[in-house]
Amino acid sequence: MSRPAASAPAPPSAPSSPPAPAGGRRAPLVLRNRAFGAVWLGQVLTQAAVRMFQVGVSWWLVAHAVRDGAGVASGLFMAACTLPAVVLAPVVARALARFAHRSVLRNSAALAGGVALALAAWAYGDGPPLPTVYGAALALAACQAFFDPCLTTSVPELVDDADIETATGFELSTQSLAGLGGALLGALTVDRAGVPGLAAGCAVAYLGAALLVAGARFRAAGPVPGTGDAGDGGDAGQAGDAGSGLPAAAGPRPLRSLLGELPAVRRILVCFTAANLFTAAVFVVIPLYTRAVLDGGGATVALLEASLGAGALVGAFTGSRLPGRPTVAGAYCLGLMALALALPGLFAHRAVFAACLAVSGWCAGAVSVRFVALFQRSVPAADKPGFFAAMQAVLGSALPVASLVFGSAGDFLSPRTLCLVQGLGLLPAACALALSAGTAARGTPAGHPDTERIGDPR
DSSP: OOOOOTOOOTTTTTTOOOOOOOOOOOHHHHHHHHHHHHHHHHHHHHHHHHHHHHHHHHHHIIIIIOOSHHHHHHHHHHHHHHHHHTTTHHHHHHHHHHSSSHHHHHHHHHHHHHHHHHHHHHHSSSSHHHHHHHHHHHHHHHHHHHHHHHHHHHHHHSOOGHHHHHHHHHHHHHHHHHHHHHHHHHHHHHHHHHHHHHHHHHHHHHHHHHEEEEETTOOOOOTTTOOOOSSSSSGGGGTSSSSSSSSOOSOOOOOHHHHHHHHHHHHHHHHHHHHHHHOOOOOOHHHHHHHTTOOHHHHHHHHHHHHHHHHHHHHHHHHGGOOOOOHHHHHHHHHHHHHHHHHHOOOOOOHHHHHHHHHHHHHHHHHHHHHHHHHHHHOOGHHHHHHHHHHHHHHTTTHHHHHHHHHHTTTOOOHHHHHHHHHHHHHHHHHHHHHHHHHHHHSSSSSSSSIIIIIIIO
């Protein structure tokens, strides 16, 4: 696949940032691009709500609702929170390719707000039955499965090409901010207001996000294929390749065909899917470790989740500064994360666990920025809706498995042992990613996007 000429003009309707004042520094992207800032803040609210719900309910199950089999109950809940992203991937891909992105973002946030309000009303008074909580978790995760890849796909519709990596850093930082919000509010809210208060707070966040997205202006585009809708946010990705550095294809292709042309991207996805089998288990391990090893309460869960979220937040904003090729930097980060996840298995102390979670969060945030920005530029625009939905499904396919396996094991093994298993299991993925760097450099033809982007030391 050839790259378009560097002098190709940008679409006239592309959002542009005002020039920096003479002798001064440019304002942050979320301030100088109001549309992106509104949509980014909407994602902060939705992901904060879903993390608040996950952290709060996980702690409610372990500390209040289930006496025997808390590990299985917590693992089953986390599996319910991650399964929709995998199962709904084909539906999400078709929706992102067919419907205006602003409509998808607004409607998914509004629907999630309605689900949270219904749960708050149902749970008021007596504690809600477990099937109701699990059903609400499935519904909220389904809404988020549309929201997150839709925003990732919409980045080139909201910012200029030069701002894509910065926008990606802001977008991925929402996971970190959500971790902080979920940590500080989830477990503490459950201890004080129960599931009804938790669900009500989530509803406010979701509905606020829907209002923010509804007021944002996306890049104007022609009619979206299959709908005839030319105005509500547009599907700019159908018109051309605004951010990938590749010519737009005639239409979206199957993921197998696309990854066949991008072998380095395929290897990266396989490595991170394997890594997620062990990194995702941290959300099950934290409440189990807090209760069984640290003998703590909701405040301890809040501290640990905040440490993880703060580390990821710093990583999201510093990841673009990591030297070396993305695959090499990613391999080093996975190795460091393996060490950080294993140490609490050897040293059982709250400060040690909090510090290790902060390091793990930084590694995850830094790696995400490098690779999502890489994919934004490597994948043709017509393929982006399907690719990012499929990427979420591929990477997320490990999350239900990890939740169920580590949750079930938590009823028989010490949480300290689970920490050691996490660290040891992550090492092969780090080695595979390091080896893929050399393979990509030797096996990819000159001029191919894998060589120009993945091999780019920037």
